[in-house]
Amino acid sequence: MRPHHLKHKTLAALAALALGASAHAADVHVVSSGGFAQAYKDLAGPYERASGDHLVAAWGPSMGTTKNAIPARLARGEPIDVVIMVGDALDKLMAEGRLEPGSKVVLANSPIACAVRHGAAQPDIGTVDGLRQAFLHASRVAYSDSASGEYIKRQLLDKLGIRQQMEGKAAQIPATPVGEIIARGEADFGCQQKSELKPVQGIDIVGLMPQEMQLNTQFAGAVVRGAGHPEAARALLRFLAAPANARAIEATGLEPVAAPH
Known part of the structure; x- marks a missing residue:
């Protein structure tokens, strides 16, 4: 609009x-x-x-x-x-x-934000530990094949110390917006630029990544x-x-x- x-x-x-x-x-x-x-x-x-x-x-x-x-x-x-x-x-x-x-x-x-399916419980990602727990407690995590997703795959998982725990349940999504994957129920947590999540119906943006983990x-x-x-x-x-x-x-x-x- x-x-x-x-x-x-x-x-x-x-x-x-x-x-x-x-x-x-x-x-x-x-x-x-x-x-x-x-x-x-x-x-x-x-x-x-x-x-x-x-x-x-x-x-x-x-x-x-x-x-x-x-x-x-x-x-x-x-x-x-x-x-x-x-x-x-x-x-x-x-x-x-x-x-x-x-x-x-x-x-x-553009800062990175994270989202859940509309109406789902919203994790508190305002701290580094909160973001870590949101990743670990999700059954399936989605991130993009562009800048934010490359950062998550190559750096963030290591910064959070959870790369091994996320194997098999964190996936890079080619071409399709992360928000659409969450809205369809194919992931229950995901992160992408806020501007890419905001237009998507059927999701709730829970907030920006904490500054210590943020990539603009x-x-x-x-x-x-x-x-x-x-x-x-x-x-x-x-x-x-x-x-x-x-x-x-x-x-x-x-x-x-x-x-x-």
């Missing part, structure tokens, strides 16, 4: 965009990972109305080998103008020459090398990063980089 105050908070950004927009309307192809997806959806309409451009959106993980993963889409030459994804993964694509040098725009940071994931956008509409792509990124849109981004569970106006 779009934030109620979105219209008022984007006026300055819309005015700036109108001055900088290209003279001819374009079909701008955008691929976003799930962490920024809701913020993008909430801001796409105002951008289209101000610019006259038409946004063609698709979704995919920032990393991994699934068909819709952003690296896989670029590797097979999909016509994409803008990617919005985890910053570290974007930097890797930039180093590989798949994105326009200097076009990276940091949009937001950067989300950023960039122009794809060889994009059909590079100037329109840059205009979209300027709009998404505008301070006037910070509150709309914050409403989706992200921490905006720009100070709100």
Whole structure:
């Protein structure tokens, strides 16, 4: 759902965009990972109305080998103008020459939250021991195949000292949002970026991981090398990063980089 105050908070950004927009309307192809997806959806309409451009959106993980993963889409030459994804993964694509040098725009940071199925007992994960017990007491734990899940798999389980205990009952989920796995009853506890859990029906977010165990994931956008509409792509990124849109981004569970106006 779009934030109620979105219209008022984007006026300055819309005015700036109108001055900088290209003279001819374009079909701008955008691929976003799930962490920024809701913020993008909430801001796409105002951008289209101000610019006259038409946004063609698709979704995919920032990393991994699934068909819709952003690296896989670029590797097979999909016509994409803008990617919005985890910053570290974007930097890797930039180093590989798949994105326009200097076009990276940091949009937001995203903390990891955890959830249970709607109506289920909610563990207290406000402390390190509470988080540890939530993992241990769950019969099946889900985490993603993107940044938050890689962190859980490669670092968090060791930090909590429970890697061996979680073998066989903690699973990395390819492509599908963790919240959907929990809502379907295929896991009774799971963790992912808060912004990815928040739009999912049928779950309750129990809170953020404690600060000592937290990982904030950067989300950023960039122009794809060889994009059909590079100037329109840059205009979209300027709009998404505008301070006037910070509150709309914050409403989706992200921490905006720009100070709100």
